[in-house]
Amino acid sequence: MDSNKILNSIKSRLPKLFHINLKSSILIFSLIKLLFIGVSIFHCHWQKDPDLIPTPVSIEKDLQKSNHLEWIKIKESVWIHRSFGEFGGQIYSANGLVVLTNKGVVVVDTPWTESQTEELFSEIQAKFQKEILYVIVTHAHDDRMAGVSLFQNRNIPIYSTNLTAKLAKERGFGKTNPILDLQTRLGAGNQSVEVFYPGPGHSADNIVVWLPDTHILFGGCFVKSLDAKDLGNTKDANLEEWENSLKRVLARYPDAEVVVPGHGDWGKLDLLRHTIRLLVAANH
Ligand SMILES: [Zn+2]
Numbered sequence: 001m002d003s004n005k006i007l008n009s010i011k012s013r014l015p016k017l018f019h020i021n022l023k024s025s026i027l028i029f030s031l032i033k034l035l036f037i038g039v040s041i042f043h044c045h046w047q048k049d050p051d052l053i054p055t056p057v058s059i060e061k062d063l064q065k066s067n068h069l070e071w072i073k074i075k076e077s078v079w080i081h082r083s084f085g086e087f088g089g090q091i092y093s094a095n096g097l098v099v100l101t102n103k104g105v106v107v108v109d110t111p112w113t114e115s116q117t118e119e120l121f122s123e124i125q126a127k128f129q130k131e132i133l134y135v136i137v138t139h140a141h142d143d144r145m146a147g148v149s150l151f152q153n154r155n156i157p158i159y160s161t162n163l164t165a166k167l168a169k170e171r172g173f174g175k176t177n178p179i180l181d182l183q184t185r186l187g188a189g190n191q192s193v194e195v196f197y198p199g200p201g202h203s204a205d206n207i208v209v210w211l212p213d214t215h216i217l218f219g220g221c222f223v224k225s226l227d228a229k230d231l232g233n234t235k236d237a238n239l240e241e242w243e244n245s246l247k248r249v250l251a252r253y254p255d256a257e258v259v260v261p262g263h264g265d266w267g268k269l270d271l272l273r274h275t276i277r278l279l280v281a282a283n284h
Pocket residue numbers: 139141143202203221
């Protein structure tokens with residue numbers, strides 16, 4: 001083959017080679033783009049749900065974060081106070097409520113540690129300039145009651161059911177005022193707060209809190225968030241009765257617009273149905 005033939009042969013292939021390269025470039029560009037979209041979706045999800053990654057690797061970072069409460073506004077008058085605590089060597093978040101009224105605020109559950117409870121006091125004063133009328137504790141576990149003694153020191157009434165008061169005393173969580181019955185309506189300035197004992201579930205004594213003015217249902221640890229893959233701490237749970245207890249809440253509050261679980265993101269009534277699915281899976 002002389003040099004002219006070789007040159008011609010290269011020339012005739014050039015457009016084809018270029019064509020293939022262009023196609024490959026588009027393909028590679030599209031793949032990179034897809035990868036970027038995938039990473040950003042994963043990243044958003046990750047950021048939204050700190051509960052999904054309570055891995056030992058992130059404990060150091062989470063512990064720093066655990067010194068500080070997070071505030072999540074649900075409605076003009078209702079906020080979640082989110083604290084952080086350790087369970088089984090991992091860090092989890094826990095939700096409680098702050099309900100604003102024209103007379104002061106109602107707190108549902110104390111933060112998970114005493115230092116975060118101090119922070120709750122100072123931030124309620126700084127953010128809302130209101131006194132705390134009372135705190136309701138929804139069962140006798142430390143993610144609900146760790147700050148009880150600080151409420152006591154400030155002479156803020158701590159309301160619970162009889163059973164929670166008894167269990168709290170046995171477990172060293174402090175003294176509560178057992179004024180709550182199976183179903184009790186409490187006044188709170190221009191709003192009211194209802195508590196309801198649905199039967200055993202996450203614990204023998206778990207109650208839910210209903211805010212009739214805003215249609216918000218605080219399920220506490222009795223209700224799991226949608227991203228929960230299991231029932232969490234079931235040490236004191238009643239796995240046989242929990243489903244029936246959930247159905248009582250579904251029947252009683254069909255018009256709940258917001259449901260707040262003990263841990264993780266708030267949502268709607270499907271959180272209760274999700275908890276039932278987890279129970280069905282756990283019981284089989
Ligand atoms: Zn609990």
